[in-house]
Amino acid sequence: MQKLHQIDRTSANCTHTVTKERLMEVEILLDSLHYRLLNLQRDVRNLDEENDDGIYSVISLRIIEIELSEIGDLLLRLNSTSRSHRALTDDLAPQVQVLRSHMEKLAEFDRMQVFKKQQENKRLQTDITYCETQLMMSPAPYTTLAPGNCPFGRxxxxxxxxxxxxxxxxxxxxxxxxxxxxxxxxxxxxxxxxxxxxxxxxxxxxxxxxxxxxxxxxxxxxxxxxxxxxxxxxxxxxxxxxxxxxxxxxxxxxxxxxxxxxxxxxxxxxxxxxxxxxxxxxxxxxxxxxxxxxxxxxxxxxxxxxxxxxxxxxxxxxxxxxxxxxxxxxxxxxxxxxxxxxxxxxxxxxxxxxxxxxxxxxxxxxxxxxxxxxxxxxxxxxxxxxxxxxxxxxxxxxxxxxxxxxxxxxxxxxxxxxxxxx
The missing domain is CATH 2.120.10 (Neuraminidase)
Structure with missing residues (x-):
């Protein structure tokens, strides 16, 4: 029972660490970088087409300079996020290995098909949990909110x-x-x-x-x-x-x-x-x-x-x-x-x-x-x-x-x- 409680705590810690928001952060930054690069391509094309004795070239170059600066900021944030995700992986890997080791030791105590029955019950419990999750996707799926009442922000x-x-x-x-x-x-x-x-x-x-x-x-x-x-x-x-x-x-x-x-x-x-x-x-x-x-x-x-x-x-x-x-x-x-x-x-x-x-x-x-x-x-x-x-x-x-x-x-x-x- 003590080993099971330890496994439960370790698993809960892993689940708390790996969140959807952290994984989505990289995709949002990549999308932003993609559109910044498109803007940069457009600004460079505009600069290439200009032929006005240099009156507007300085302005265009300044715009490109700003775009490059913002692209640099996004790359720094991406690098920081990548390091964070690598650290997350390095931290979780040994914990998962510990979980596996504990579970293998627990499996050795299997007697009279008890362990197999527990596995079957766990699969059934997983199915029940999935169904409950589907029913509770929304905080209040059957409640109509007044217009503008948005708990998520803009x-x-x-x-x-x-x-x-x-x-x-x-x-x-x-x-x-x-x-x-x-x-x-x-x-x-x-x-x-x-x-x-x-x-x-x-x-x-x-x-x-x-x-x-x-x-x-x-x-x-x-x-x-x-x-x-x-x-x-x-x-x-x-x-x-x-x-x-x-x-x-x-x-x-x-x-x-x-x-x-x-x-x-x-x-x-x-x-x-x-x-x-x-x-x-x-x-x-x-x-x-x-x-x-x-x-x-x-x-x-x-x-x-x-x-x-x-x-x-x-x-x-x-x-x-x-x-x-x-x-x-x-x-x-x-x-x-x-x-x-x-x-x-x-x-x-x-x-x-x-x-x-x-x-x-x-x-x-x-x-x-x-x-x-x-x-x-x-x-x-x-x-x-x-x-x-x-x-x-x-x-x-x-x-x-x-x-x-x-x-x-x-x-x-x-x-x-x-x-x-x-």
């Missing part, structure tokens, strides 16, 4: 993608949506859902479900849930802006400026009209000279519940944000008019009562550049949080408050990104 970065795969449909259908229910039905805490716009890349009439991440990887779906018998027709789904919340799918109703609610259990459909909302490609998301078809009405989830993003002529084509009552009544609780022109952005998502908007930088990079705090009403347009894509267009982007991941549908690829708060 959004600092987005890292990833941490998972990437094609859907079982292959690359045939570039438009769709997917994710996990932030407020799942009992027994479906680990389920995933997928909606692919299989009709003209515009319409859908069923939801495909998966009972686990492994099932999603091997395309072993748990069944299709039919929304409408034909496609498209009244109450079928249009556009890639749907979300699952509290065992119901919320989406833009076919050919109307409405949000539909499809109950996954009762199969009933209710809707609410968005007054003056543009629809059917009137105010879609866009980049440069191209627009993302039928992205006029976009649903989002966060710690506060359910939201919808759209635009209206009354607000001069600028983004309108409304918070919805996620129930059968499906009424609008509150609305914010922004100064952000909807056709100038590529997507949006909500996190902790803050609306974030993205824009297309190039085929590899997307940038979160705008935020609206619904608590204060303050708008910002200078965030500059960039993340990598696997293809050009991000058709769908949504934040899940249970695991703090961004779920992305990117030209037939489904991806997840880690949101970093602080």
């Amino acid at each position: 959004l600092l970065n987005v890292t990833g993608p941490h998972s990437k795969m094609e859907t079982e449909y292959g690359t045939s259908y570039p438009y769709g949506s997917w994710g996990m229910d932030p407020k799942p039905a009992p027994g479906k805490e680990g389920w995933y859902w997928l909606v692919v716009l299989t009709s003209s890349n515009v319409y859908a009439n069923y939801i495909r479900t998966y009972s686990s991440h492994s099932a999603l990887i091997v395309s072993k779906n748990a069944g299709d849930v039919t929304i409408t018998a034909s496609n498209p027709t009244t109450n079928s789904l249009i556009g890639p802006g749907s979300v699952m919340y509290d065992n119901a799918l919320y989406y833009n109703c076919y050919n109307y400026p409405k949000v539909c609610r499809f109950d996954m259990t009762t199969k009933s459909i209710h809707s609410v009209e968005l007054p003056g909302a543009g629809y059917n490609n009137k105010f879609p998301y866009c980049h440069l000279t191209s627009c993302y078809t039928y992205t006029d009405i976009d649903l989002s989830t966060d710690e506060s519940g359910l939201w919808v993003v759209y635009a209206s002529e009354a607000n001069f084509g600028n983004v309108v944000l409304s918070r919805l009552n996620a129930s059968i009544t499906l009424n609008i609780l509150q609305t914010w008019n922004t100064s952000l022109f909807k056709k100038a952005i590529s997507n949006t998502f909500m996190a902790c009562g803050v609306l974030y908007a993205t824009r297309y930088v190039d085929k590899d990079i997307e940038e979160i550049f705008y935020a609206l705090d619904t608590t204060t009403g303050m708008e910002r347009g200078n965030l500059s949080i960039r993340f990598r894509k696997v293809s050009g267009i991000v058709q769908y982007l949504n934040y899940n408050p249970r695991d703090h991941l961004l779920y992305v549908y990117n030209d037939a690829y489904i991806l997840t990104y880690q949101s970093v708060f602080g």
Whole structure:
């Protein structure tokens, strides 16, 4: 028993030492260094193109000098972090060896299959602990917080993608949506859902479900849930802006400026009209000279519940944000008019009562550049949080408050990104 207690204390010390935040620190620094190097490359290119008798060259050289200084600081921090991680490894290695030695000695006392039974019980306990962890991913997974009540701080970065795969449909259908229910039905805490716009890349009439991440990887779906018998027709789904919340799918109703609610259990459909909302490609998301078809009405989830993003002529084509009552009544609780022109952005998502908007930088990079705090009403347009894509267009982007991941549908690829708060 004394040896077991010693092993338990040593193991707990190792677990306390190796934290997710320490491992994530290096990735954040590497991302920052990557973008600083891109800026340096751009500034050097600008200096090379200048031909103005030296009037601006001094300024450009000063800018490059500043960039080099900041890159040097990042490298020093990376070196310090690397030394810290090496020290961590050197410290943990002998402790792990001690654990192994103790366990080997304990195994020698195995009599009457007791040790094997203990191993079996330990495996079962590990399974139970994993299930409990899944249920408790969020501090309060079934509690809706007031807008702006964010215990994590402001959004600092987005890292990833941490998972990437094609859907079982292959690359045939570039438009769709997917994710996990932030407020799942009992027994479906680990389920995933997928909606692919299989009709003209515009319409859908069923939801495909998966009972686990492994099932999603091997395309072993748990069944299709039919929304409408034909496609498209009244109450079928249009556009890639749907979300699952509290065992119901919320989406833009076919050919109307409405949000539909499809109950996954009762199969009933209710809707609410968005007054003056543009629809059917009137105010879609866009980049440069191209627009993302039928992205006029976009649903989002966060710690506060359910939201919808759209635009209206009354607000001069600028983004309108409304918070919805996620129930059968499906009424609008509150609305914010922004100064952000909807056709100038590529997507949006909500996190902790803050609306974030993205824009297309190039085929590899997307940038979160705008935020609206619904608590204060303050708008910002200078965030500059960039993340990598696997293809050009991000058709769908949504934040899940249970695991703090961004779920992305990117030209037939489904991806997840880690949101970093602080």
